[in-house]
Amino acid sequence: MSKRALKKYLAELRQEELADQLMDLYDRFPVVKEYYDFVFNPKEDKMVQEAKVKISNEYFPVKRKRPKARRSVAQKFIKHFIKLGVEPQLIADVMLYNLEIAQAFSADKNVPDAFFKSMLNSFTEVVQYISINGLLSDFKERIVQIFETTHNQKWPNEEEFSRALDIID
Numbered sequence: 001m002s003k004r005a006l007k008k009y010l011a012e013l014r015q016e017e018l019a020d021q022l023m024d025l026y027d028r029f030p031v032v033k034e035y036y037d038f039v040f041n042p043k044e045d046k047m048v049q050e051a052k053v054k055i056s057n058e059y060f061p062v063k064r065k066r067p068k069a070r071r072s073v074a075q076k077f078i079k080h081f082i083k084l085g086v087e088p089q090l091i092a093d094v095m096l097y098n099l100e101i102a103q104a105f106s107a108d109k110n111v112p113d114a115f116f117k118s119m120l121n122s123f124t125e126v127v128q129y130i131s132i133n134g135l136l137s138d139f140k141e142r143i144v145q146i147f148e149t150t151h152n153q154k155w156p157n158e159e160e161f162s163r164a165l166d167i168i169d
Contacts (some may be wrong), residue, residue, distance in 0.1 A: 048081075051077040077094060078094060091129070096139060099126065120164065122165050
């Protein structure tokens with residue numbers, strides 16, 4: 001069904017029929033429920049804290065022995081937050097937190113090259129996101145700290161991190 005056809009169909013419905021359909025969608029689809037829960041009661045800080053705990057658990061697990069160190073967990077939260085319309089400052093905070101926790105992890109562990117490439121992608125994304133949303137003044141210190149940590153830990157793709165910073169300039 002096209003958007004135009006949907007608009008026409010919805011315009012023909014009475015108020016109570018439309019309300020019934022929305023309630024049905026709310027009951028059937030968890031995504032719709034989550035959207036409306038967020039719209040009417042946006043507990044953004046709580047959502048961000050939960051995301052940070054889960055991201056941290058990827059690198060420093062509490063219940064299992066081995067860390068999984070998957071970037072995809074953080075990316076999933078970030079995309080979800082963007083889709084919901086969470087404040088850009090909070091999204092940038094989660095993006096930077098992901099890099100900071102990954103760097104803390106890599107300081108002690110021998111990680112594969114794919115890890116460094118993945119973190120470079122995350123760094124490039126956060127620098128672009130912060131630049132686009134005009135948040136540089138809020139997060140410049142953290143970005144510089146992440147860059148300096150790549151230098152101090154002698155990451156193999158340190159030069160690419162430097163190029164990613166050129167976006168800001």
